[in-house]
Amino acid sequence: MSLRIVVCVKYVPDATGDRHFAEDWTLDRDDVDGLLSELDEYAVEQALQIAESAREAGEEAEITVLTVGPEDAADALRKALSMGADKAVHVEDDDLHGTDALGTSLVLAKAIEHIGYDLVVCGMASTDGAMGVLPAMLAERLSVPQATLLSELTVAGGTVTGRRDGDAATERLSAQLPAVVSVTDQSGEARYPSFKGIMAAKKKPVEALDLEDLDLDAERVGLAGSRTEVISATERPARTAGEIVTDEGEGAGQLAGFLAGQKFI
Structure with missing residues (x-):
């Protein structure tokens, strides 16, 4: 019996880049570099650890990384493959432009059903939409149990078990497979791809799918099918120069007055 793990990953704009909206209020992706969402790296890491534990127990395990996005989103898949995932699926279609979270969940669910799965692993959020x-x-959409925001995760005997840490309590959760889980950035540091892993990733299979392959109408996704809409945005104002205090024996008092004026003290 093989444990089939699907990890959903997202190609996001570099948070350190200068990001802008296009005329339709979607992100101008041509104007900023992208990368694998850091929070999804934790999901890949946990999937790798689960697969390694299964193989040590004499079971087979396979990890598929899945993304929905433009052509450049293949970079996110290659990063996950270089970390150790076995294969990848890339859903790319021009009609997906502007798809919101609800539409994205529909596309991902269709793709996951196409792939076949026992466990779906996600990051706790994307670093762009959050x-x-x-x-x-x-x-x-998959009609399976969910166990979200886990900081610890194991799979054994057809059951996924995890720990969710809250401000006031810690919960233990479990669910029968198939199931969907999400992991936090406290679940364990993601491994860095080795040179061997980077080279091996170039030979791993990447399946390309579009809306027709998933039997989805364009009207259900994209800007036309979105249940949410950005109607306006204001560019963040440029950072202004700070106030300079020349200390001529009264610097401490001026500093205290400034802090008090800002209600910091």
């Missing part, structure tokens, strides 16, 4: 709702939406 909504954190996709794992729950996926579980609903």
